[in-house]
Amino acid sequence: MDHRLLEIVxxxxxxxxxxxxxxxxxxxxxxxxxxxxxxxxxPVLIEPEARTLSSDEVK
Structure with a gap:
């Protein structure tokens, strides 16, 4: 993943x-x-394609 992309997405x-x-x-x-x-x-930035994080993953 290009870190420059992370700055704009x-x-x-x-x-x-x-x-x-x-x-x-x-x-x-x-x-x-x-x-x-x-x-x-x-990056697939489409909400239906995203998975929900568990409470352990959010920490």
Whole structure:
């Protein structure tokens, strides 16, 4: 994931900052408790494609 891209992308739901989870290859919005997948190097920032984070993952 290009870190320059992280500076400009935002959560499509709350417009907040996204964090990159390298292990799971996802962009994380802790506020909305959503994890957006990255497929073939492209973030899929579509809410129905995101998975809901468990309370343990939000910490």
């Amino acid at each position: 935002a959560c499509p739901v709350c417009k907040g900052k996204l964090n990159y989870d390298k292990e799971k290859n996802e962009l994380i919005c802790k506020f909305d408790r959503l994890a957006y997948p990255i497929q073939d190097g492209i």
